[in-house]
Amino acid sequence: MRVPFIDLEAQYQSLKGELDKAINDAVKGFNFIRGKEVSDFEAAFSRTMNLPHVVATGNGTDALFMALKVLGIGPGDEVITPAFSCIPSAEVITLCHATPVFADVHPETYTLDPERFEQHITPRTKAVITVHLFGQGAHVEEIRSLCDRHNLYLIEDCAQAHGTQVNGRPVGTFGHASAFSFYPTKNLGAYGDAGGFATTDTQLAEKARRLANHGALGKDDHLFEGFNSRMDTLQAAVLLVKLPHLAAWNTKRRTNAETYHSLLKSIPEITLPCQRPGTTHTFHIYAIRAQKRNELQNFLQDKGIQTLVHYPGALHNLPAYRHLSHAPDDFPVANRLSQELLSLPIYPEITEEQLRYVCTSIRDFYCRPQKNQ
Incomplete structure (x- = not known):
């Protein structure tokens, strides 16, 4: 018997009619960047995750990087992150020219240990990234309490935790900002790279939307320098079909x-x-x-x-x-x-x-x- 680690073809076959139509409609719309499907997916994912503001991005790493950038993380800052995780939860810190500070994880949940986290806080600590690893809800309530006590930003890496809840609340709603990945193998996966930045803060959301589009909300409206991280229309079309499932x-x-x-x-x-x-x-x-x-x-x-x-x-x-x-x-x-x-x-x-x-x-x-x- 053959047992693959994941079977994307089986999932496709179960939704073939819907997916084929959605992709075909998106192609025939000829609006491959920032098409209507993108804003529709942002709204649908926002409702599903109980997050007021969602900004669709090119991938989950960009979304996590944006979370740090909009919170003002930069040179001289330290950001605490789990020593056991996928590398984006650390490399985005370095990309902001800040310093990653590792803390050990809990031996049972494999997510950031609140006690170990607190031990690594210094006067230079500006934020913490907690990762909801493997779909396990992190000790996010305890970590948020410590962040409030020490005046730190909390960023949730929800790349592996679409739909995970902690005491009835979806992950991504506890921090100042959160990031999601829609890489094809994720619980909610696109047919290419895709991600999402989320927050409850209106000003952070607008800043993130500008940051992902060269600092602009509209054409040539460059308030500051940003970069290019936009979910394409085809990926949004696929995700819109999959999200209800x-x-x-x-x-x-x-x-x-x-x-x-x-x-x-x-x-x-x-x-x-x-x-x-x-x-x-x-x-x-x-x-x-x-x-x-x-x-x-x-x-x-x-x-x-x-x-x-x-x-x-x-x-x-x-x-x-x-x-x-x-x-x-x-x-x-x-x-x-x-x-x-x-x-x-x-x-x-x-x-x-x-x-x-x-x-x-x-x-x-x-x-x-x-x-x-």
Whole structure:
């Protein structure tokens, strides 16, 4: 049996008629940049996420960079960010000519540990980026409280958390600004790069909209220098078709996660992902902590099961941040996660037969006779 990590073709086939029509209509409109579909998607996503202001961008990294820029982050500032995440949550800080300051993550949720975060606050700290990693709601209420106490900006990286909630509130609504990615493999994915900046602040929203369009709201209205990060019309058309299905897809992901839980919980060599109390996990990634992780991954590959490692290097261990002179054990949880986590297939279209095959294969790996050392 073959089990891909994600099956975008299966999702396309389930919506083929709607998607083909939306793409065809967008092409026939011949307004490929800033077409009506873009503003329609901004409004629809705003309603869905309970965020008053959404600015569609070229990708999620740009949206995160814009969040820092509109908040005035620049040279001399420090921004705290998790040591375990995808690199955009750190590199955008450097792109603003500020300094990324890593803090360790919580050993159960894998998101920024509020206690570790507070320990890294200095007089130069201006903001924190908290990442809702793998669809898990971060400890965002505690972090926002600390931000208010220390007069810091809170930026939410929601790239992997479309529809995740914390105590009934959608993520992205707790911070001063937030960023979303609509990369094709995300829970809500376009057919190319796309992203979104969001905020509850009208002035920040206008500044972000200008920033993404060379400093202008209209043609030749360049109030300041910006750059070019505009979601194209075709991507917005695709996202408009997919958005009404997001809640059902997230429910299916949670159901698939429950199946994994029930079938894998008795295997002592692995640790299953938790769901933090009071949160709604959307399981963009289902990552287990596995003994002999690399051997298990190779074994599953031989069985036709595709898995991925998120992430093989904690940020402080990457060559890009060697200049910060961190040792691996400076952030022990992040370091350990990079050595143990293995991401299993969990897309909405995966079948129960495929899920059971994955679980049986994992059990077979740990039950097989061990070679002599």
